[in-house]
Amino acid sequence: MSATSHQPHRRRTYALIAGAATLATVGALAAALPATASSDKHGGGHHFNRYQDVQLLSFNDLHGNLEPPSGSSGRVTELQADGTTKTIDAGGVEYLATHLRKAREGQKYSITAAGGDMVGASPLISGLFHDEPTIEALNKLDLDVTSVGNHEFDEGARELARLQNGGCHPTAGCYVEGKKFQGADFPYLAANVLDEKTGKPILKPYWVWKKKDVKVGFIGVTLEDTPGVVSAEGVKGLKFKDEVETINKYAKVLQRQGVKSIVALIHEGGFPASGSYNYDCDAPGAGSGVSGPIVDIAKNITPSVDALVTGHTHNAYVCTIPDPSGKPRMVTSAASFGRLYTDTTLTYDRFTGDIARTSVKSANHVVTRDVPKAPDMTRLIDQWNTLAAPIGNRAIGYISADIPSSGIESPLGDLIADAQLAYGKELDPETDLALMNPGGIRAPLTFAAKGAEGDGVVTYAEGFTVQPFSNTVNLQDITGTQLIQILKEQVSGTNAAAPKVLQISSGLTYTLDLTKSGADRVVTDSIKLNGEAVNPTATYRVATNNFLAGGGDGFPTLGQGTNDLVGTDDLTVLEKYLTANSSATNPIAPPAANRITVVQ
Template sequence: MITRFLAPALAAVALSACATIPETPTAPEPVTLRIIGLNDFHGNIEPIRRPIRVMDDAGVVQEVPAAGAAYLASAVAKYRAQDKHSMVVAAGDLIGASPLASSIFLDEPAIGAMNRIGLTYNAVGNHEFDRGWQELLRLQQGGCTRYTMRDPCQVESDFSGAEFGFLAANVITADGTTLFPAYGIKRFGTGNAEIAVAIIGLTTVDTPTLVTPSGVDGLTFADEAETINALVPELVEQGVDVIVVSIHQGLYTEVGYNDKSCGGVSGPLLDILGRVDPRVDLVISGHTHYAYVCDYSAIDPARKFLVTSAGYGGSMLTDIALTVDPVLGDVIAARADNIIVQSEVRGADGTLLPANPAFEKFAADAAVAAYVARYVDASQAAADRKVGVISGPAPKPGPATEESHLGNLIADAQLAGTRSAGAQIALMNNSGIRAALDPADGTTVSYGDIYAVQPFGNLLITRSYTGAQLLALFEQQFDGEGFMQTFSVSEGLAMIYDLRRPSGSRVVSVMLDGKPIDPAATYRVTMNSFLAAGGDSFTVFTQGADSVTRPVDLDAIEAYLRAVPVRELPAIGRITEIK
């Protein structure tokens, strides 16, 4: 048997000596994926009027003129070009609470600007629902069907919608499907060097308390961490190498915008992160308007991902580099930096504010600048119209519990505008005051100025409440449901509160024209339509009777300013905290 097979075996050895031995395939090199993170753009297609203030790594507060879609476009293009595999991901509130040039056109220009910037995905935020989910679908799909008080397609008669995808993993419709896709998957490279990247997009579960309830009618908002964790195994099964969460929820920090220490982090996102599947590779966040790059493994070594946020208004972007091993299908290194989008900002006299030499300055992208100019020019006549004169600039409330001249002014205007409906009291939510009333010359107020302060177009509604209901409503300011805020109240009303007392008994007194609120009496109270529907968790507002609807909040404050040659800002002292 051995002799029989010897010759063929020797022949095979001889032949193998002459043959070319195949080379062992070279393992593919790690791949760098470049992700540009954005959040909370809020329709800021123009540069922000005042320089932004940031704390640098040395703890020094710097002022930098920043933002504007044309400058953001240049910055995104520059940092995206560092690697051939790249994408742009936003964590919600692209639209809503926007400056007039975008908001008056239903934020169509914000969508168009993001199309031109090259946004890949946007996770819905709470402000995406300000005008209702049907209008949000229109912004994705295009078209000119009217769902609001304003006409769509005023500048672009063929508005075609977003070229990027909205994502809404935890927004469930009545038929059990998600309003938008739960995630998107992008594949980069080819062959054994291909990597697959999944973006899960979702918003805060608190969204129904932050928007007018009719805007989310029929929708359910699921727990964020549970939603993410249910999707991760599905994505792993599909062979995804990188899992990115883009979430409209955020952190508060005590360190500089680019400090990587996670110093003093707090906020509702922490609970979510602590429950998230460790297979998540990156979290892009927003909502708080804070800027940070936090290596979450410093907090929980089992969860090795970065958590980022790029502040507010397109004033920054987050430059993120993920190094991916295509063989292991895993992220082996991650780095991120927040980049300030220094731009050209003009002061009240039309001259350019000085650039800050400590930061990179970007040129405007010509095509995006021309697109923005179309909308700015179209809005200019409305923005410039004079509506009155005030005694001086009025800052917006800082903390939501801060009494302000501006909040008192708004409440007084709403009371004056609804006296004919029997109003005795007007209450304004501080969270709805979106900007300072800061005229260019310090006193002459334009329509653009008041629009920036109250960009939502809320109606004013006057209802009857018993004194007992009214006292319960004031207790809701401090009951821990939703975030804590005090009302801005109209003239004649005074409230004293003490946070050291137990929840439910923190309001020490409420007086109207010097007399305590009588639980058995009836009072006529004015609020905006957001509050009237129970917004910001003030559910007692929904219990009122005999509703009378009056004009839009902007009409009320315009009429109030026009009524006198100079409107003096009301004094502080209506709200008192015992400490």
């Protein structure tokens, strides 16, 4: 249960078992750890160092981005001294490894932790191989521990167990002849993910890092609403518990074992007041500097937890949020896709065995691309790219310029919705419209993409990066009243605080008034289809992916559709549309993104 930081990898097995948190396990750990920290003496034993700085390096939401992400997904915004901002190209595991290794130099006590979503929604180089390449890269990065995130459940608990423990994929088999996938050298923590039958965590709920007389406990949780953002099949047989209650429970367990320095790894996050990674969250007049679900979570987690590493929202922040006793506590997030890492200094008090929180320092750092690439990561990427190349390099379409995926309504969102409408009409000519969830669009399409395929060419690998989930495109009937309600659910209910604006196909238009609140932000009278007001009593045939059709992402009304028809996967649909509507001499142009009128 203990480990010394950054020693040669040791094979560990973390079974997907019901007994992960049994009293027997607790008792064994208690016996293995001393109740009090011993002193670390220097100078012949005459000088006692009460305080020991422990470096905590952390990142989150890597999503299998081993290669540098393209377009806006591969940039961060930096606030300058004069108040202006500039963008910096960032990310790529070859650079991340170099930065982390450099940061560890001279640090005798260094831990590397992550906040979940290491895998899932991954580019082709990882996703095509069920994210084995990313696990191998994380092993080489000397990751010590991570929480699970919602995307760790994209392929279900059994596949997550395989990523942890190793073994070849049950249907795809082994990708390299004579080589068995070894699994993660680090523990995945899933304290609040329970087996419905046993009521116990499916993986370890906590883990203790130990070096000499210094020990730090880690508790890992994912957001309680994981079933709302993952397909039903992915969370089948699982129960997700409240983040705060779970962390507080296991903090007591750790304290009973004499572990008083505790870090929570939480795959849930917030929304900073600035989009710049180096924004001062705690500046006077900035309030808390961050809003969203993590604020209430942080305010209610027991004061015995010393720091929170968070994720999920893909934002960057280093903030203090008061704990229940009113004492400031560090809460961090390092954006996503390996573009940033957080370097936190935890000052360990050997007298108390706890962190002296008044001394905690933290900052986000850019994973710049102006450093040497880590050769071991380059070899790993080259190996997997060689296997992926015959599939990934195939051209599926042509574009005349970048097609961005960001914004309330994005050009790429419009294109994907149009592709799904066109496919829907193939299945059923009566199909009226298509709706696409923004979270299902993982990257932009860039005109000058890397590689030798030539400017403007869209490869299968690039398409896979945009839509990696293998969702099916389905048809269902909904009433006009339901369509109006669905559009209102974008900005109400579970989406009230953080709207999820659906990307819509050509012909559907409406006004989104952001000066109002809740469902009123969707102006009902403005909703039109092909220039005519939506008829509340009429029936409309709608194309969506199976995740939305099941009521995912906070759209319960979409789960009430009828007359379902299941089609092919969404990437095939996008490929069909690009192939039919573009060529080398007649590339497709970015849609205007003018279907939603936004009032601000």
